Amino acid sequence: MDFTTQNLTALFENLAARMSAERDALCALDGLIGDADHGIAMEQGMAAAALAVPNLATLQDQFNAAAKAFLNAVGASSGPLYATALMRAAKAAGPRAAMPRSETPALIAAMADGIAHRGKAEPGQKTMLDAWAPAAAAAKSGANWAEILSAAQSGADATAAMQATLGRAARLGERSLGHKDPGAVSACMIIAEFAKALG
């Protein structure tokens, strides 16, 4: 069965609910190495995206509307990063009302490319890309959704042993060691919701 605009509307509703539920946990994680607002940004962004996507004709329109809504609700660093990711997903989905489920892992790869491009990050710098990049690599190699999610989670877990060299935590040096990157943790939550909807 194809993945439709209605399915994508439901997926954004789930993303908004998930980020709302995880808000305080993400803020607490961010408080250890950053400024404690990551959960708020993700909650606001996904809530705005969920409101923007219903009643649009194509998956491309939906992802683009979600990108714009997320960006304007949030700003911060997650705003431009996820807006760029969602615009890349829009391009990958194309101007159609449904796409074959077998093609959907390409959405993850496109989102990861957008995040890398906008953030000028490389894997290993203790950022959200450390979850997105391995997920994208798995998606490109033909992995199933369970494997894509597992790759993202391993990547996020590995950020605990990384010293941040980019983003706000970079100023901490060695003091960033031992804590997972909150952006990588929320990335896993997003990929988990995609996997639940598409797997």
Place this chain on the structure above:
Amino acid sequence: MAPTQKLINDGNHAVDEMLRGVLAAHPNHLTLAAPRAVIAKHGPRAGKVALVIGGGSGHEPTFLGFVGKGLADACAVGNVFASPPPQPCVDAAMAADGGAGVLFMYGNYAGDVMNFDMAAEMLEMEGIEARTVLTTDDIASSPDRAKRRGVAGNVFIFKAAGAAADKMLPLDEVARIAAHANARTYTMGVALSACSLPQTRRLNFDLPAGEMEIGMGIHGEPGIRRGALKPANAVADEIMDAILAEMNAPAGAKVAVLVNSLGSTPLMELYILYARVAARLGAADLSVHTALVGPYCTSMEMAGASITIMHLDDELTQMLDHPCDCAMFRVG
């Protein structure tokens, strides 16, 4: 833990309710150009470079308090501790544009850079030239000046750029003076207690009783190290040692000084710090041309203070002395 005590209505609306209050309190200075884009009533004019500042909320009077004639022309207002998205930056710039280009100035944070850069690209498509000068005055945040974050020194750096723009200098010159001002401004702070976001009302870090965080950022980012809370003179000495070593100003040089409250630290404590700062400057044969003491760049209810020294030359002295009239800051 019990939620922190704040005089708010709804944490999700705190920024917009504050903005409503600011506009209501200062109708002669500020007006709204677009949602989250505040513009000076007087200041922007044809042929003048538009100075547009901005950043997250929670640092008041930074940023919107420095919008007014002779200083910034407009300001983009973000959520608490979060960069504004590109749209209000574009709206602020278009509203302030006098046909001589736009200079964006804001603190060096990854999120702000991404959003303002997107705004600059959008302005280019409208045929408006936009340049950027980042502030990087927090000497505790990195040994590399280009990687440092921008903190309380903003007020002097924006002031210099705003004066240059008000004197109708061209964009190249305003940007040069802005960068020159930034390069000669040095800030370092200590935090004595945490702050809390209006949405969560939970303290954003743990600081045990009797300790202080040295070099903490203005969003509660951890600093260089933790140590036992020391008397004011010892804290001032540690900061001044670091600043004077890096500034390396010759005897007889002039400086501007800011002793800034991070939020809840009162004037009494700031003036106790200032007394020591003045003594240290005197001992180094440096003369104070301008002194500011008070809350200029805060971190909501955080306790603590920062010390900023700007190493003046004739040009920067002239820029700091140039009159400005903002809702929360006046010179002349």
